[in-house]
Amino acid sequence: MIKLIIADDDLLIRESLKIILSADKELDVLEAFENGKEAVNYILTNNVDIALLDVRMPVLNGVEATKEITERTNTKVVILTTFDEDEYIDNALKFGAKGYILKNNAPNEIINTIKMVHKGNSVIQDNVLERLKCNFQNKNEIKLDKELFTQREIEIIKLISQGLSNKEISSNLYITEGTVKNYISSILNKTGLQHRTQIAIYYLKGNL
Template sequence: MTVRVVVADDQELVRSGFAMILDAQPDIEVVAEVGDGARAVDAVRRHAPDVALLDVRMPVMDGIEACRAIAAAGSCRTVMLTTFDSDAYVYEALHAGASGFLLKDVRRDDLVHAVRVVARGDALLAPSVARRLVEEYTARGAGRVDGAPLEVLTARERETLLLLGRGLSNAEIAAEFTVSEHTVKTHVGNVLAKLALRDRVQAVICAYETGLIAPGTPPHGGAARGR
């Protein structure tokens, strides 16, 4: 199946470069290139892509507002791009519904991998962005829920959320539990469904906001990604 992508960035060379990299893949098609967030939202409505690649800082409508509008409107998933790993918009973008967050200096293969991962329903964060998420959470003193919503989880599902919050992949969680990856996928699916979470990125946020993981605890390997 071909993954359809909209690329939005106000810098033409950057936008064209990302589009060329993605379009060169046999399973990816760039259906639109636009220079601001408002046009990105319009392109998503017109072309119904699987993934929207959005720059955080764009004129007319920034990437966060575009992400929020896209997430609310349908099934298209978003990957945010930024120049700086210290970008204060990381927290807002993830809460707006972003399924991925990458730096603009991302390697070609990692960009392609991110689009494929997000298109299949998983989520991905650049390692430095995962660290930034924790820093933003700590700095804001985001409200803890003291674990109340987690009462719906079984003990194993709670452990799964803890490891998701630390950034472990399905394979790493399987090794930790000494079970198959299929079993882990079932646990992850149950966690997301019971807590009404969109994907693994929201699971990371939930793990911190419920107090399951203490602020300041570094993610395992610094990344949260589906495998």
């Protein structure tokens, strides 16, 4: 059973999500909150697998809540919002969100995203990813020399671009998840990038 909480300042959406998600036998909706601060406080004292967060909320918004949750707990964050502005997308991913989808998705898409993130995958809706790619393309046109990276780092870059999670990469390369995280940190430092999605975009655009 996947234990999750919801945070959305719109009462109707919040209660609708509770009903929809609770209908799935694999999901256990623990609580629903109207702001990010309440969500963070609950997660700090309870075992929560997934936090489904809106972006624009009072007291503490979804992006700021994501930062606190990922820094202080093992709970995975999925951003569910009506907004696809570049700043929100980039910051939410930079702070560790594992999913970013829009509210206009069908209920089964939201449920599938929650389950995929729980399994260790990162999920970004296609049109959100396109916005991120376009924004990233305008800012980063420098092509990096492959010699900057070790052979293992290049292997990991390729696997990240295929959408593999750290767990899947560790299994594929027969190394620990901790070692994978260390390699990703090294790649980010060498490229000046901020999160794994940017690594994938960098590679897919042919800048490596």
